[in-house]
Amino acid sequence: MLKITASCICGSDLHLFHGLISPDLPGQTLGHENVGVVDEVGSAVHWVKKGDRVVVPFNISCGACEFCNSGLWSMCDNANPFYPKGPGAAFGYAKLLGGYDGGQAEYLRVPFADTMCLPIPDGVRDDQAVLLADIFPTGYFGCDIAGVKPGHIVAVGGCGPVGLMAQMAALLRGAAKVYAFDRVPERLAMAKKIGATPVNVDKEDPVQRVLDDTNQAGADACVEAVGYEATGKGVMAPGPKVEAKPLVVLETLMKVAKKGAIIGMPGLFAPTPQDKEGRVSFPLGAAFTRELGFRMGQCNVKNYNRYLMRAIENGRVDPSVVVTHREPLENAPKLYEQFDKRIGGIIKVVLKP
Numbered sequence: 369m370l371k372i373t374a375s376c377i378c379g380s381d382l383h384l385f386h387g388l389i390s391p392d393l394p395g396q397t398l399g400h401e402n403v404g405v406v407d408e409v410g411s412a413v414h415w416v417k418k419g420d421r422v423v424v425p426f427n428i429s430c431g432a433c434e435f436c437n438s439g440l441w442s443m444c445d446n447a448n449p450f451y452p453k454g455p456g457a458a459f460g461y462a463k464l465l466g467g468y469d470g471g472q473a474e475y476l477r478v479p480f481a482d483t484m485c486l487p488i489p490d491g492v493r494d495d496q497a498v499l500l501a502d503i504f505p506t507g508y509f510g511c512d513i514a515g516v517k518p519g520h521i522v523a524v525g526g527c528g529p530v531g532l533m534a535q536m537a538a539l540l541r542g543a544a545k546v547y548a549f550d551r552v553p554e555r556l557a558m559a560k561k562i563g564a565t566p567v568n569v570d571k572e573d574p575v576q577r578v579l580d581d582t583n584q585a586g587a588d589a590c591v592e593a594v595g596y597e598a599t600g601k602g603v604m605a606p607g608p609k610v611e612a613k614p615l616v617v618l619e620t621l622m623k624v625a626k627k628g629a630i631i632g633m634p635g636l637f638a639p640t641p642q643d644k645e646g647r648v649s650f651p652l653g654a655a656f657t658r659e660l661g662f663r664m665g666q667c668n669v670k671n672y673n674r675y676l677m678r679a680i681e682n683g684r685v686d687p688s689v690v691v692t693h694r695e696p697l698e699n700a701p702k703l704y705e706q707f708d709k710r711i712g713g714i715i716k717v718v719l720k721p
């Protein structure tokens with residue numbers, strides 16, 4: 369049992385907030401990005417001790433199955449009681465991902481604690497470590513699956529927390545230039561602060577911009593960090609009331625990508641209550657003709673969090689620059705509204721019980 373000291377609101381919570389993921393939500397505690405101090409350990413726990421300060425990945429993984437043992441922690445066979453052999457498990461993500469309660473709360477029960485808990489060194493603050501539960505590893509994962517290498521030109525769709533972390537990760541991996549697409553001014557300004565090149569998609573054609581800058585060659589690698597709630601030009605407010613254009617960012621990146629490039633897709637494309645297979649119409653011919661690659665899925669946080677922790681501890685990067693709000697847990701309802709509408713300069717929220 370963890371006494372929570374920091375938990376975040378994530379863009380993934382917005383899909384739940386919009387009622388898109390699962391109709392079985394009422395009564396569930398949200399929150400899959402969690403840091404805390406161990407308060408109590410069960411009899412099967414050997415290494416984690418009361419008093420340890422730890423960060424917990426959003427994926428719940430047994431540590432023993434074939435998938436955990438091959439680094440596919442998000443695909444664990446044993447952690448999801450509702451869908452064994454299904455899509456793995458996570459905190460606070462409804463029945464689809466196991467029905468576990470999350471950490472936007474005072475306490476959190478952490479299953480498979482020895483596998484899950486990563487100790488936090490003294491030199492790393494809670495508001496830095498909590499970004500290792502999801503978004504920093506997830507941004508890094510987006511670059512990893514897209515094959516970002518030193519000297520690459522990289523295009524990242526989205527300057528939400530995940531997009532910004534992908535931009536930071538691309539630079540950490542040695543990218544020569546990172547384009548950052550969005551339309552929210554404060555988020556584009558944050559991209560610039562991180563060292564990326566912001567492109568406001570409502571004011572400038574991102575495809576034209578990247579092609580013109582690269583002698584029509586395009587980007588070596590792309591990351592889609594928006595997901596299926598992407599909205600089209602001129603539409604500011606997200607959510608079910610506006611017509612989402614799920615593929616608008618992906619299709620932009622397909623045109624931005626150099627021939628043969630891979631588009632890493634951490635942005636979420638989930639089954640919906642209307643369509644259990646999350647079916648969308650997709651320009652497969654265009655992808656085939658230019659030999660594009662696509663890799664996607666939940667981040668396997670445990671493949672990255674230990675090493676990114678060291679990068680923070682040694683002062684190499686500080687992902688906490690994207691934290692705009694540090695507030696008490698009881699302000700969560702107001703902050704959900706604000707984060708959903710992307711108003712008041714909100715980017716990343718850390719809640720403290």
Ligand SMILES: NC(=O)c1ccc[n+]([C@@H]2O[C@H](COP(=O)([O-])OP(=O)(O)OC[C@H]3O[C@@H](n4cnc5c(N)ncnc54)[C@H](O)[C@@H]3O)[C@@H](O)[C@H]2O)c1
Nearest residue numbers: 379380526528529530550594595599634635636665666667
């Ligand atoms: N794969 C994983 O493991 C994983 C982990 C965490 C989050 N996610 C997913 O990543 C996505 C992003 O998360 P987030 O926390 O950054 O969310 P967010 O909602 O805060 O950010 C999304 C951003 O996309 C921008 N956007 C929308 N339409 C756009 C368009 N047409 N062009 C450019 N930008 C556009 C929005 O303005 C916003 O800034 C979500 O789908 C989330 O569920 C996936």
Ligand SMILES: [Zn+2]
Nearest residue numbers: 378380401502
């Ligand atoms: Zn998250």
Ligand SMILES: [Zn+2]
Nearest residue numbers: 430433436444
């Ligand atoms: Zn497993």
